[in-house]
Amino acid sequence: KQEVTQIPAALSVPEGENLVLNCSFTDSAIYNLQWFRQDPGKGLTSLLLIQSSQREQTSGRLNASLDKSSGRSTLYIAASQPGDSATYLCAVRSGGGADGLTFGKGTHLIIQP
Amino acid sequence: DAGVIQSPRHEVTEMGQEVTLRCKPISGHNSLFWYRQTMMRGLELLIYFNNNVPIDDSGMPEDRFSAKMPNASFSTLKIQPSEPRDSAVYFCASKTGTSVAETQYFGPGTRLLVL
Numbered sequence: 001k002q003e004v005t006q007i008p009a010a011l012s013v014p015e016g017e018n019l020v021l022n023c024s025f026t027d028s029a030i031y032n033l034q035w036f037r038q039d040p041g042k043g044l045t046s047l048l049l050i051q052s053s054q055r056e057q058t059s060g061r062l063n064a065s066l067d068k069s070s071g072r073s074t075l076y077i078a079a080s081q082p083g084d085s086a087t088y089l090c091a092v093r094s095g096g097g098a099d100g101l102t103f104g105k106g107t108h109l110i111i112q113p
Numbered sequence: 114d115a116g117v118i119q120s121p122r123h124e125v126t127e128m129g130q131e132v133t134l135r136c137k138p139i140s141g142h143n144s145l146f147w148y149r150q151t152m153m154r155g156l157e158l159l160i161y162f163n164n165n166v167p168i169d170d171s172g173m174p175e176d177r178f179s180a181k182m183p184n185a186s187f188s189t190l191k192i193q194p195s196e197p198r199d200s201a202v203y204f205c206a207s208k209t210g211t212s213v214a215e216t217q218y219f220g221p222g223t224r225l226l227v228l
Binding site: 031032034036042043044045046049051052089091093098099100101102103104105106 | 117144158161163169172204211217219220
C-alpha cells in the first residue's frame with residue numbers, strides 16, 4: 001500500500017527566503033506526483049504535476065523535482081511571500097491502473113512579513 | 114467555468130441521521146472522486162467513478178457509506194446512519210481522461226459535523 005510522508009509538518013520563515021518542502025513515497029511504481037496548495041476553508045489547487053518520466057517541473061517561483069527511484073520529491077519556493085502561506089500537499093497517482101491519489105498530510109507554511 | 118460544485122458547504126446533524134452530500138463535476142469531465150479529510154488521517158480517497166461507473170470503492174469505510182453517480186453531471190455521497198466519527202471535510206474532484214498528465218480539480222468541500 002502506497003504511503004506518502006511530508007517533512008516538515010510545519011514551517012515558519014521570514015519573507016524573502018528560499019525554502020524546500022519534502023515529500024517521500026514508499027512505492028516507486030507511480031504514474032505521476034502532484035503538489036497542491038490548500039488555503040484555510042478552501043479546496044485544493046494544483047500547483048505542479050510531474051509525470052513519472054520527468055525529473056522536474058517549474059511554474060514561476062515554484063520548482064518541483066522527482067526522484068522516482070529513491071521515492072522522493074521536493075518543492076522549491078523562491079523568494080517567499082506572505083501570500084505563499086498555506087498548506088502544501090504532495091500526492092501520488094500509483095501504478096496498476098488506479099486513478100485515485102494518495103496524499104501526504106501536508107506542510108503548513110507560514111511566511112512572516 | 115464554474116468549477117466543481119459541492120453542496121451543502123456546511124452540514125450539522127445529529128448522530129443517527131441520514132446525510133447526503135452532492136457534487137456537480139466540471140462539464141466534460143468523465144472521472145469523479147470523493148475524498149475525506151480529517152486532522153488525524155489527512156486526505157483519503159473514498160471512491161471514484163469513470164463514465165458514471167464506480168471503479169474503486171475500497172476506501173469507503175463502512176456499509177453506512179454509499180455513493181452514486183446517476184449521470185455525468187451529478188453524484189451523491191450518503192451516510193446512513195451518521196456517527197460523530199464521520200465528522201470531516203468531504204471533497205469532490207473531477208478530471209478528464211486517464212492520461213498521466215491530467216490533474217484533478219477539487220471542489221470547495223463540505224464540512225460535516227455529526228453531534
